[in-house]
Amino acid sequence: MSEGKIIEFIEQGKLFCALCIQDKGQKLHLLTLLNRQINIPEKRATHISGSRLPVERPREELIHRLKDINTNRESLKGSIDVKELWELVKDEDERFDYKYLAQLCFGEEVTDDHVAALVRALFEDQLFFKMKDGQFLPNQEEKIALTLLQKEEERQKQEKLSAGSDWLKRSLTEGAAVESDLKGFIVDNLIDTALNGREAKEYKFIKELLEGAGINGTDEARNLLVSLGVWEKDEPVDLIRYNIPISFSSEQLGRADLLNKKAVCNTGYEDLCQRDTFTIDGADTLHFDDALSLDRDGDHMLAGIHITDVSSVIDAGDILDQEALFRASSLYLPKREIPMFPSQLSHDRLSLKKDCDRQALSLLVNFDMNGEIFDYRFVPSVISVKRHLTYDQVNSIHENEQETIFHWLYRLALKRQRHRVEQGGALILSLPELNFSIDHNDSVNIGLASQETPSRMIIAEMMILYNWLAARFCRDNHVPSIYRAQKEPSERLGLEDGGYIYYVFRQRRKLQPLVIDVESQPHSGLGLDSYINATSPIRRYFDLVSQRQMLNFMLRGAPFYNREELDRIITQVTAELKELNTVKRNRFNYWIIRYLETRKEKPLPAIVLDLLKGRYRVILTDFYITAEIKREKESKLRAGEEIFVRVTRADAWNDVLNLEHVKS
Numbered sequence: 001m002s003e004g005k006i007i008e009f010i011e012q013g014k015l016f017c018a019l020c021i022q023d024k025g026q027k028l029h030l031l032t033l034l035n036r037q038i039n040i041p042e043k044r045a046t047h048i049s050g051s052r053l054p055v056e057r058p059r060e061e062l063i064h065r066l067k068d069i070n071t072n073r074e075s076l077k078g079s080i081d082v083k084e085l086w087e088l089v090k091d092e093d094e095r096f097d098y099k100y101l102a103q104l105c106f107g108e109e110v111t112d113d114h115v116a117a118l119v120r121a122l123f124e125d126q127l128f129f130k131m132k133d134g135q136f137l138p139n140q141e142e143k144i145a146l147t148l149l150q151k152e153e154e155r156q157k158q159e160k161l162s163a164g165s166d167w168l169k170r171s172l173t174e175g176a177a178v179e180s181d182l183k184g185f186i187v188d189n190l191i192d193t194a195l196n197g198r199e200a201k202e203y204k205f206i207k208e209l210l211e212g213a214g215i216n217g218t219d220e221a222r223n224l225l226v227s228l229g230v231w232e233k234d235e236p237v238d239l240i241r242y243n244i245p246i247s248f249s250s251e252q253l254g255r256a257d258l259l260n261k262k263a264v265c266n267t268g269y270e271d272l273c274q275r276d277t278f279t280i281d282g283a284d285t286l287h288f289d290d291a292l293s294l295d296r297d298g299d300h301m302l303a304g305i306h307i308t309d310v311s312s313v314i315d316a317g318d319i320l321d322q323e324a325l326f327r328a329s330s331l332y333l334p335k336r337e338i339p340m341f342p343s344q345l346s347h348d349r350l351s352l353k354k355d356c357d358r359q360a361l362s363l364l365v366n367f368d369m370n371g372e373i374f375d376y377r378f379v380p381s382v383i384s385v386k387r388h389l390t391y392d393q394v395n396s397i398h399e400n401e402q403e404t405i406f407h408w409l410y411r412l413a414l415k416r417q418r419h420r421v422e423q424g425g426a427l428i429l430s431l432p433e434l435n436f437s438i439d440h441n442d443s444v445n446i447g448l449a450s451q452e453t454p455s456r457m458i459i460a461e462m463m464i465l466y467n468w469l470a471a472r473f474c475r476d477n478h479v480p481s482i483y484r485a486q487k488e489p490s491e492r493l494g495l496e497d498g499g500y501i502y503y504v505f506r507q508r509r510k511l512q513p514l515v516i517d518v519e520s521q522p523h524s525g526l527g528l529d530s531y532i533n534a535t536s537p538i539r540r541y542f543d544l545v546s547q548r549q550m551l552n553f554m555l556r557g558a559p560f561y562n563r564e565e566l567d568r569i570i571t572q573v574t575a576e577l578k579e580l581n582t583v584k585r586n587r588f589n590y591w592i593i594r595y596l597e598t599r600k601e602k603p604l605p606a607i608v609l610d611l612l613k614g615r616y617r618v619i620l621t622d623f624y625i626t627a628e629i630k631r632e633k634e635s636k637l638r639a640g641e642e643i644f645v646r647v648t649r650a651d652a653w654n655d656v657l658n659l660e661h662v663k664s
Contacts, residue, residue: 002028002042004052006069008116009044015120017070019062020048021055033070035063046131047098047119049112069113076117077124080105086128086138095135157205160185165212168224172213177228187230194221195241222653233442234594234652236333238583245327248342255319256342260349262313264357268555269380272362275304276405278387279352280394280455286343288352289538291360291385292462294405300374301367301408305466306383308352309359310537311548313345316560320345321544325569328576330539333587334436339539346538352385361534361547363466371415376469380551394455410454413461420464424527427489427511429504431624436591444595446623463535464526470546471530475520479549479559480566482542484531485521487512498640502607505619505626516542516574518566541573586655592623593652603644603662608637618645618659629659637661 002020007030009016018038022029027039053065088104089096102110102118122129122136127147129136139147160182167180177183186209192200197218200206207218215224225231239246248256275293293304314321324340331338339346352358362381366374398406420426432448451460474481489510495503511525523531534546545561552560561569596604610617615628616637629645637643649658 002045002048004055006049006051006053006066006112006116007040007045008047008119009040010046010123015046015123017066017073017116019053019055019066021062031059031062031066033063033066035059046123046134047112047116049116051112073113073117073120076106076113077120080118080121082121082125082128085122090138090141092138095132095137097135101136161205161209161212164209168209168213168215171228172224175227175229177230187225187228190221190225191230191240193218194225195237234335234590236336236583236587236590238586239338242579242583244331244338244580244583245323246336246338248323252319252323253342253344256345259313259320260345262349264359264382265312266382269359269382270362272304272306272360272379272381273357273384275383277304277306277383277385278389279385280389280391280459283390283392287339287346287350287538288385288388289350289536290459290463291352291383292409292458294409296405296408299369301369301412303365303367303409303412303462305363305365305462305535306352306360306381307362307466307535307547308350308538309361309380309547309551310350310544311551312359313349314341314544316548324541324544325572326576328541328573329580331580331584333584334591335438340541341538350538352383354385354388357382357384361551363469365465365469367412371412371419378470378473378550378554380554391453391455391459394458395453398454406454406458409458409462413454413457416461416465417457420527424529425488425524426527427492427507427525429508429525431501431504434588434592434623436588438591444591446592446595448622464528466535467532468526468528468530470534470550471520471528471532473550474532474546475530477553479553480518480561480563481520481532481546481549482566482570483517483520484523484533485515485517486523486525487515488524499607499642501619501621501624502609502640505609516570518563518570541569545569589625589655590652592625593650593655593657596647596657597650597652600647600650603646604659606643606645606659608639608641608643611637611639616661618643620645627657627659629661632661635661 002023005020007018007020007028009018009030016032018030018032020028021031021037024039026042028042028045030038030040032038053062055062085101085105089101098115098119099110101122102115105118106114123131127144128139130139163180164182164186167178167182167186171177177187189200189202189206193203193206197203203218206221210216210218210220210224222231222235225235226233238244272293275295277291277293279288279291281288289308289310291306293306295302314324320341327338327340330340341350352360360381360383362379362383363376364379365376368374394406397404398410417426417428421428430451432450435447435449437445437447450456471481471483473479489507489512491510493503493507493510498506515521520530522529532546533540533543534550535543537544537547545566549559549561552558605621606618607621608616609619609626612628612631614631616631616635617626617628619626627645631637644662644664645659646662647657648660649656
């Protein structure tokens with residue numbers, strides 16, 4: 001029976017001293033130092049004294065005696081050198097009872113107080129001994145070293161948390177990130193948390209740091225980065241998430257400056273500078289990688305498609321070529337352009353600038369007036385662009401003047417497209433292009449640019465023609481190249497199944513995946529027997545590789561790359577292009593939702609695309625994206641039906657767009 005004995009027990013990680021005033025078998029009824037009565041299971045007792053106090057004495061006297069005992073034990077505990085005790089027994093691979101260890105500290109004659117003091121000292125230290133089953137086991141030196149290291153790391157962490165919270169509060173007060181040794185660490189991990197949430201490496205640290213600064217929730221990480229001036233309000237976070245490089249090193253920029261001075265080489269290049277060569281591009285275009293010319297002689301036309309010769313300026317293996325391979329392509333986003341080559345080079349020496357001699361890889365094609373090809377040839381050339389025209393300027397000339405070269409080119413483009421459709425089964429699935437206009441206040445406007453205007457059709461069909469004949473050139477001359485192919489769609493739909501937009505979205509689902517390979521295969525979507533990309537070597541690495549192959553073959557009699565090298569390039573570039581496409585798609589969606597955040601009451605035209613369980617998938621025809629709306633019980637909308645929807649919630653940052661059907 002434990003009645004009258006002094007009980008030591010653990011409560012919330014601490015040892016407490018109490019007097020047992022009643023033993024209930026499995027439970028002990030205790031009187032504590034604070035004059036409280038509690039019940040604990042007997043197994044929770046870490047030490048039970050051998051001696052007893054007379055429990056029948058007045059409670060005040062018992063508490064006084066209990067306090068004296070506790071004070072004495074605390075005093076004895078303070079005299080114990082735990083490390084010295086551990087040194088005595090560390091090499092003995094066994095457990096030790098409390099009394100034996102107390103005797104090592106105090107001598108043979110030990111009391112309950114000595115033993116209890118020993119238990120307190122070792123329990124509170126926890127570094128050198130482990131308590132288990134009423135005994136103590138000395139910890140191994142390796143474990144002690146690890147524990148000390150962890151304690152030091154925890155101490156440093158707490159210091160960092162305190163200093164970091166203070167830094168954050170000061171920075172927010174001043175409206176910018178003040179300088180500090182912790183600035184880089186905190187900002188980097190705020191970014192990680194904003195991007196990855198609970199998966200962030202230092203999520204717990206950032207959570208504690210924000211709490212220390214009086215900020216609730218890691219969801220505020222993004223807003224903090226904006227407040228600190230680290231991020232813009234509309235930060236393109238996918239560039240960080242996918243590690244997309246947005247600038248060039250000083251070495252790369254220096255190399256670009258050097259290559260800008262590279263002279264034009266005429267050796268082996270045909271002089272075409274006297275031809276009336278012009279470019280057609282957007283009004284904001286600063287680099288020009290393709291130009292056209294057209295000469296008419298009776299019932300024949302000689303069309304020239306001229307692609308800037310990047311390969312003569314940038315050698316394979318050059319640091320800029322290596323960087324272009326890593327980037328794979330230029331990336332064009334609303335408010336931001338990330339070029340494949342430094343802008344001072346792509347806008348200057350690589351570009352087909354007006355009145356400047358430039359090397360090119362030209363395609364000269366002889367047509368009859370029905371658009372049939374008589375013959376063609378690729379030729380390394382030197383050209384000089386006479387005019388830079390915009391799409392709108394060419395459209396205006398076509399509309400307001402008669403029988404210009406743009407009328408001939410447009411008729412030629414229409415005939416080439418018709419030939420692809422009728423002879424090759426090409427699918428025409430183009431939709432207007434989204435144009436984003438974002439002013440200095442970050443106000444968003446979105447417009448649609450038709451791809452069916454004369455100027456757009458001319459450029460599209462001439463580039464398709466160039467790429468098709470370039471593919472045939474490589475195939476017929478056994479020049480390994482990077483071909484683009486596509487198998488027949490799983491089903492060909494008809495326009496009678498619905499309107500044009502509805503048809504395009506449904507037919508695109510039936511298309512087979514694009515195949516990138518060193519073997520030439522048909523491209524069913526374009527209606528051509530072979531196809532490569534070779535018309536944009538300033539902004540697409542595959543195009544530069546194609547150009548390098550063709551020019552090396554024409555000038556030196558052999559392709560530059562073998563099949564194995566092309567396979568490696570395909571593997572690397574394709575993976576990067578997949579990420580770039582994801583970034584572009586996400587960014588376009590972001591700005592569309594941002595645009596809709598301020599237009600929640602405006603009805604939006606839509607087309608029902610799919611009937612789902614409890615939902616409809618619809619096409620927003622102002623933006624050519626899909627979203628979902630709730631399917632009401634009484635609703636009987638049909639696939640292909642034109643309706644109106646309204647935005648109920650739009651949150652661009654979290655990619656949330658909720659819509660509802662506007663009933664007429």
